[in-house]
Amino acid sequence: NAGVTQTPKFRILKIGQSMTLQCTQDMNHNYMYWYRQDPGMGLKLIYYSVGAGITDKGEVPNGYNVSRSTTEDFPLRLELAAPSQTSVYFCASSYAGEKLFFGSGTQLSVL
Amino acid sequence: RKEVEQDPGPFNVPEGATVAFNCTYSNSASQSFFWYRQDCRKEPKLLMSVYSSGNEDGRFTAQLNRASQYISLLIRDSKLSDSATYLCVVNSISSGSARQLTFGSGTQLTVLP
Numbered sequence A: 001n002a003g004v005t006q007t008p009k010f011r012i013l014k015i016g017q018s019m020t021l022q023c024t025q026d027m028n029h030n031y032m033y034w035y036r037q038d039p040g041m042g043l044k045l046i047y048y049s050v051g052a053g054i055t056d057k058g059e060v061p062n063g064y065n066v067s068r069s070t071t072e073d074f075p076l077r078l079e080l081a082a083p084s085q086t087s088v089y090f091c092a093s094s095y096a097g098e099k100l101f102f103g104s105g106t107q108l109s110v111l
Numbered sequence B: 001r002k003e004v005e006q007d008p009g010p011f012n013v014p015e016g017a018t019v020a021f022n023c024t025y026s027n028s029a030s031q032s033f034f035w036y037r038q039d040c041r042k043e044p045k046l047l048m049s050v051y052s053s054g055n056e057d058g059r060f061t062a063q064l065n066r067a068s069q070y071i072s073l074l075i076r077d078s079k080l081s082d083s084a085t086y087l088c089v090v091n092s093i094s095s096g097s098a099r100q101l102t103f104g105s106g107t108q109l110t111v112l113p
Helices: none
Strands: A004-007 A010-015 A018-027 A029-037 A044-049 A054-057 A065-067 A076-078 A087-094 A108-109 B002-005 B011-014 B019-024 B031-039 B045-050 B056-057 B060-065 B070-075 B084-094 B098-102 B107-112
Touching: A010 B011, A010 B098, A018 A087, A044 B098, A065 B084, A076 B002, A087 B011, B002 B084, B011 B019, B019 B084, B031 B070, B045 B056, B045 B060, B070 B084
Parallel strands: A010 A108, B011 B107
Antiparallel strands: A004 A018, A018 A076, A029 A044, A029 A087, A044 A054, A065 A076, A087 A108, B002 B019, B019 B070, B031 B045, B031 B084, B056 B060, B060 B070, B084 B098, B084 B107
8 A cells, every 4th residue: 555655755955956856646635735844843834736737835835836737646846955945845645635644755955 | 823832842751651732723713633643754644533522542532622722632551652743733724715734843752661
């Protein structure tokens, strides 16, 4: 049972580089989310999607972009990496916006 | 005021102790409530939903007080394996009518042998 799969698990970027964090789920969930978690802090919502072709900003969207071309995939794009984007990133999905299933996270460092 | 507030702890308790966490929320229109557990450097996992009448799952009891806008989690007969961070999560409806979950910062629990 794969659930929510995130790649990569770890990544180090230089300032100004770009990258895409991949997220895929096999539970046919409509809702998908990207969160970031800074040390000792709660999860902050970056972007979310309620279905293929529909995305919306969360609490901290600046510096990120997303797309949702299929139900399964919800990639997160960082265009110009900055040290402030050093964090742990979690992708999650849910059936109706309630109980979340999380991926195992991506530890990103921007140096 | 934060939307969802929790006492960060840490709570250090001996095995077998009973420990309780509280969480307050600011949006009186919030509709559903959850407790998640997060182990160190791992993803959060759903522990239990919180229902208006209160609910129990083994050693864990969750309660909701809508009038005072807080939820609680009680852990009885705590085990070493209960050591984790407990996240309070509140569901609110955004202006776009899409459900969003707001996470508290978490309460850290360490159960000591």
